[in-house]
Amino acid sequence: xxxxxxxxxxxxxxxxxxxxxxxxxxxxxxxxxxxxxxxxxxxxxxxxxxxxxxxxxxxxxxxxxxxxxxxxxxxxxxxxxxxxxxxxxxxxxxxxxxxxxxxxxxxxxxxxxxxxxxxxxxxxxxxxxxxxxxxxxxxxxxxxxxxxxxxxxxxxxxxxxxxxxxxxxxxxxxxxxxxxxxxxxxxxxxxxxxxxxxxxxxxxxxxxxxxxxxxxxxxxxxxxxxxxxxxxxxxxxxxxxxxxxxxxxxxxxxxxxxxxxxxxxxxxxxxxxxxxxxxxxxxxxxxxxxxxxxxxxxxxxxxxxxxxxxxxxxxxxxxxxxxxxxxxxxxxxxxxxxxxxxxxxxxxxxxxxxxxxxxxxxxxxxxxxxxxxxxxxxxxxxxxxxxxxxxxxxxxxxxxxxxxxxxxxxxxxxxxx
Numbered sequence: 001x002x003x004x005x006x007x008x009x010x011x012x013x014x015x016x017x018x019x020x021x022x023x024x025x026x027x028x029x030x031x032x033x034x035x036x037x038x039x040x041x042x043x044x045x046x047x048x049x050x051x052x053x054x055x056x057x058x059x060x061x062x063x064x065x066x067x068x069x070x071x072x073x074x075x076x077x078x079x080x081x082x083x084x085x086x087x088x089x090x091x092x093x094x095x096x097x098x099x100x101x102x103x104x105x106x107x108x109x110x111x112x113x114x115x116x117x118x119x120x121x122x123x124x125x126x127x128x129x130x131x132x133x134x135x136x137x138x139x140x141x142x143x144x145x146x147x148x149x150x151x152x153x154x155x156x157x158x159x160x161x162x163x164x165x166x167x168x169x170x171x172x173x174x175x176x177x178x179x180x181x182x183x184x185x186x187x188x189x190x191x192x193x194x195x196x197x198x199x200x201x202x203x204x205x206x207x208x209x210x211x212x213x214x215x216x217x218x219x220x221x222x223x224x225x226x227x228x229x230x231x232x233x234x235x236x237x238x239x240x241x242x243x244x245x246x247x248x249x250x251x252x253x254x255x256x257x258x259x260x261x262x263x264x265x266x267x268x269x270x271x272x273x274x275x276x277x278x279x280x281x282x283x284x285x286x287x288x289x290x291x292x293x294x295x296x297x298x299x300x301x302x303x304x305x306x307x308x309x310x311x312x313x314x315x316x317x318x319x320x321x322x323x324x325x326x327x328x329x330x331x332x333x334x335x336x337x338x339x340x341x342x343x344x345x346x347x348x349x350x351x352x353x354x355x356x357x358x359x360x361x362x363x364x365x366x367x368x369x370x371x372x373x374x375x376x377x378x379x380x381x382x383x384x385x386x387x388x389x390x391x392x393x394x395x396x397x398x399x400x401x402x403x404x405x406x407x408x409x410x411x412x413x414x415x416x417x
Contacts, residue, residue: 006048012239014157014180018094019049020059025280028063028077033306033402037281039087046092053153058088058096062108069099069108075121081128089133156183158210158231159239166272168244173214177231177239179205186210189230190222193242193266198222203231219245226266242268254320257328257391257412261295263288270299274313277394284311284395291408293331293367298410305339305397312342312394322385325414326372332356333365333408341407344392345375347384352377357398365408369417385414 010016023041025034042058049056063080065071077083088096101107110121118126128134158177163169175188186203188210199218203210210231224246230237250262263269267287274286285302292298303311328345338361343354352375359368372383391412397403 002044003048006044012154012157012159013052013054014152014154014238015159016052016054016153018057018059019045019052019054020057021045022060023058023280024060024062024064025077025080026064027066028080029308030076032280032308034280035083035087036306038084039091040281042087042091042093050092055094056092057094060097060099062098069106070110070119070121072105073120078121079124079127080121081125082131085128085131085133152181154181154233154238156181156233157238158183158186158233160229160231160241161209163229163241163243165241166244166269167241168247168249169219170246170248171219172216173219173229173243175201175203175210175212175214175229175231177203177210179208179210179233183210183233185232185234187232188212188214189232190214190245191228191230193226193228195228198227222246224264226264226269242266244269255322255325255414257317257330257414258299258315259295259411259413260288260292260297260299263297265297274315276311276313277392278311279305279309281306282309282311284313286313289408291333291365293365293410295410298331298408300406300408301393301395302406303395304402304404305395306402307397307400310394310396312344312392314344314390314392316390317388320388320414322388322414325385325416327415327417328370328372328375328412329367329415330370330412331365331367331410332359334360334362335405335407336361336363337403337405339398339403339405340394340396342392342394342396343370344394345383346389346392348381348387349389350377350379350381352381352383360395360407367411369415371417388414 021041023038028034046056063070099108101109101111110119110125112118112122158179161176161178162174179186186205188201188203189197190199191197199214201212201214203212222245227243227245228240229243230240232238247264265288270286270288276284278284283304287300287302288297289300305311341356341360343356345352354370354374372385375383
């Protein structure tokens, strides 16, 4: 995670007091890189909070085994609490929070089984408890006696109610924003992606809501582009969303996963279409590229994976019906790194995968066809082409070295062989 990732979902200084993140150590191996990624994420959050005079915290963390929290026996990192403390203590975190103990099989902290015997993590936890760096409730100062001065983060602020992010605007554009504080001067502005002002409208304010409208001829006169709509309060940008001006939606093709030609050169629009899924300390950044099979653009799958790590992107297909097809076809230019490359389809809630690791060890661009029969279900099921929920690309680490690289994809579609 970097600051850009955090900003993409940050509602604004006027609405936030504590800057935090949730991060769980899933299926911890004895020598994975989770702790390094944990420390890196804390640094990002601490720096972000400091710039905005906010409190930083690890708002939720711990270990997960499968779909459960800790396990009664067989935990692989018996000194996890002290490992975590060694990373947390140097950071400017106000606190870190784990989840609850519900019973002796569903728990997030070790517990005492009887007076002189505890669950297998208890010795490391007692050591953690006794460290001078840890402070528990009984050791905490009485916060009710702290001397504080309350002040608004912003004198005046607002957030956009309309339009929605990445709305297609083909006609007039109606705008509205909710205001707070002392909002004396409110206006709406359309800018290009480089921040140049293209149009401006003064707002009409009534009972804490600002409204305005850009006429159809104003919108049409701006041409086809990805733009930003901003609400300015007292001369400062208070909120902003991207919109698609004069760009009609492409014709629907249920057999096409993606040809990467409908994003108008905008990586933000691409990123909003694909959800990233990564292991600790791993990253993936889908970007448009001129490495392609045809059309305007292809996909650059930029990834960084560490020991035991993975990185993937997923696109929803909304239960596409591929009944008349028997294979998935795509263009790929591998990177020669030989990592575990997985193409994934989800049918009726089950993931089905094809392993292309041998192909990932080569570098020649080619079109490949993957029969549906080659996709293996994680639960042993049979792939149903009449209900395809999503498509995914994953890269998992083979070996112990960190790999930073890029592979290219294009022309991904269901076909009849």
